[in-house]
Amino acid sequence: MHEGHLTRGAQAERTGAIVVFYHPDDACVARANRLAVKTRCVVIDNTPGQYAVAGLDPSVHYVPNGENVGVATALNQGVAALREMGCAHALLFDQDSEPQDQLIEQLPIVLAGLLARGECVALVAPAYDDARLGGVAPFVRFRPFSLKRVAASGTSPIDVDFVITSGSCIALDCWADVGPMDDALFIDFVDLEWCIRAKRAGYRLLGVPWITMAHELGGEPVRIFGRPYPMHSPLRHYYLFRNAVALFGRAYVPWSWKSTEMVKFPVRLMIYLFLPSERSQHLRMAFRGMWDGLCGRLGSFADLHGRQRGK
Incomplete structure (x- = not known):
């Protein structure tokens, strides 16, 4: 001892x-x-x-x-x-x-x-x-x-x-x-x-x-076919989609992870469409994130767009 x-x-x-x-x-x-x-x-x-x-x-x-x-x-x-x-x-x-x-x-x-x-x-x-x-x-x-x-x-x-x-x-x-x-x-x-x-x-x-x-992952979960799914704010969904798209373009990121995230993308969008409150904000921020990721715009959302929504 x-x-x-x-x-x-x-x-x-x-x-x-x-x-x-x-x-x-x-x-x-x-x-x-x-x-x-x-x-x-x-x-x-x-x-x-x-x-x-x-x-x-x-x-x-x-x-x-x-x-x-x-x-x-x-x-x-x-x-x-x-x-x-x-x-x-x-x-x-x-x-x-x-x-x-x-x-x-x-x-x-x-x-x-x-x-x-x-x-x-x-x-x-x-x-x-x-x-x-x-x-x-x-x-x-x-x-x-x-x-x-x-x-x-x-x-x-x-x-x-x-x-x-x-x-x-x-x-x-x-x-x-x-x-x-x-x-x-x-x-x-x-x-x-x-x-x-x-x-x-x-x-x-x-x-x-x-x-x-x-450790609590995300906000209050929603239930999908009886299983809990962690949710985030619209702003967090902006970063999630944006950074995933940005990482898709990096050669050192393994294809195995990229393929898994690509499968998850449409599932997440369907969840945002039908389940959470403020669904329009979730979808708008997710698509804005994907666009910024494709354009290589990274950093703070506030710096990029001048304001924050959906904290």
Whole structure:
């Protein structure tokens, strides 16, 4: 037990957490403060016009952008801050993420152990538990026209092709090889695109099935033929369709993923047409996103079109 305690302490010194804020409430601040008790914590605040947050612990390294510069840029800022602090690992979280102590303490230990054995690993990630969508989600691998879903079970890390950002633990030594998150994507598919580049650079991505994190994917789900389907705002659907189309044109993105997304496109449009409220806005923003993706217009919707709709 003493040796394990030393291991946790050593990894805590080498690990930091990044949380991206956007109009945070008191619960978001409390979650960041709890993280700061366990590890170094960097908060990047994308709230427009905000340059201070009440109640944030002084130990938190707070970076207010004063505007929404996007998730990709915020994560890049956080990584830069942790690297300057000498950290080797970065835990990435959304502002509403609720990581348990097991994740905060054990994921960096799992990653460090793999690296110590000479494994070429870019990140490790927990299994995600969204009660609204049926519980613990499987890990995924790319296959033509569909995703292969691998049950999050067992006592060995599982090779995956993609994980969501929140809850993952990145080995910062790989940052120079893989490169930063793609600022131009702004939000949506930022994590996927980075994972693709990491694998292309020869790194493994591993799911850790015995560590879970409660995480809600998207807004309130709708039910389709009895199955829950995560929904987003019209603005998020703009980014989703735009960035998918933009990635279709990138040669390094595997055809297996492209084919799966092409299958999903008409299904998503039918869902937007018949199910959600504000269906016209969902469809309009989806088609605008596809057009901007085809035209190579990336970055913030507000910068491109002068206003935001459907937040």
